[in-house]
Amino acid sequence: xxxxxxxxxxxxxxxxxxxxxxxxxxxxxxxxxxxxxxxxxxxxxxxxxxxxxxxxxxxxxxxxxxxxxxxxxxxxxxxxxxxxxxxxxxxxxxxxxxxxxxxxxxxxxxxxxxxxx
Amino acid sequence: xxxxxxxxxxxxxxxxxxxxxxxxxxxxxxxxxxxxxxxxxxxxxxxxxxxxxxxxxxxxxxxxxxxxxxxxxxxxxxxxxxxxxxxxxxxxxxxxxxxxxxxxxxxxxxxx
Numbered sequence: 001x002x003x004x005x006x007x008x009x010x011x012x013x014x015x016x017x018x019x020x021x022x023x024x025x026x027x028x029x030x031x032x033x034x035x036x037x038x039x040x041x042x043x044x045x046x047x048x049x050x051x052x053x054x055x056x057x058x059x060x061x062x063x064x065x066x067x068x069x070x071x072x073x074x075x076x077x078x079x080x081x082x083x084x085x086x087x088x089x090x091x092x093x094x095x096x097x098x099x100x101x102x103x104x105x106x107x108x109x110x111x112x113x114x115x116x117x
Numbered sequence: 118x119x120x121x122x123x124x125x126x127x128x129x130x131x132x133x134x135x136x137x138x139x140x141x142x143x144x145x146x147x148x149x150x151x152x153x154x155x156x157x158x159x160x161x162x163x164x165x166x167x168x169x170x171x172x173x174x175x176x177x178x179x180x181x182x183x184x185x186x187x188x189x190x191x192x193x194x195x196x197x198x199x200x201x202x203x204x205x206x207x208x209x210x211x212x213x214x215x216x217x218x219x220x221x222x223x224x225x226x227x228x229x
Contacts, residue, residue, distance in 0.1 A: 004159075033216065035219070040221060042205060042219045042220055042221035042222050043205070043219040059218070090160070092160075104165075105152075105165055106150075106152075106162060106217065107162070108159035108160045108161070109159055110158060111157075111159055
């Protein structure tokens with residue numbers, strides 16, 4: 001049982017390049033989330049998904065796109081990377097048998113450290 | 118804007134002492150959660166307290182919630198070196214209970 005797996009773990013991009021971060025969970029969780037963590041700022045929510053085929057914007061969605069084609073996968077895309085997107089990105093998932101997914105703790109991946117030069 | 122804010126930002130104590138961290142939030146919530154993050158790692162869920170609960174225990178952890186003051190505290194008793202980490206509170210929004218928002222965290226250092 002791997003939990004939440006993020007790939008890649010590290011990446012360096014040049015400004016303007018694109019990339020996709022992959023998050024996979026094997027816990028049959030309905031809800032999945034993408035956060036970014038910058039020094040001294042805690043975690044900020046980028047996008048989230050309440051189920052397969054659905055996505056919604058979080059606090060800082062600009063410059064990112066997401067897709068949830070399969071329940072177990074949540075992809076985060078950067079179409080044209082900018083230095084301001086240098087950060088550590090965390091994916092999380094949550095079990096939700098009812099209408100309050102926040103009644104359960106989130107399971108986090110180990111993060112992707114992205115540097116845009 | 119962040120929903121929760123931790124205080125202090127950094128805390129250094131001697132091994133064996135108790136550590137107390139506080140969290141304040143702005144709007145009504147369904148529940149509040151505490152997470153731990155070791156350096157370079159992902160977050161680990163510690164404990165969840167619902168809005169109708171006032172206190173909860175889990176091992177050496179004690180969490181309190183005061184909804185009238187919109188604040189919570191996390192107490193770690195008999196601290197150990199392995200407790201060195203950053204601790205984050207996270208709250209949902211009563212009006213939109215599909216996601217949680219994190220505070221900026223408290224960095225806890227345990228001195229041997």
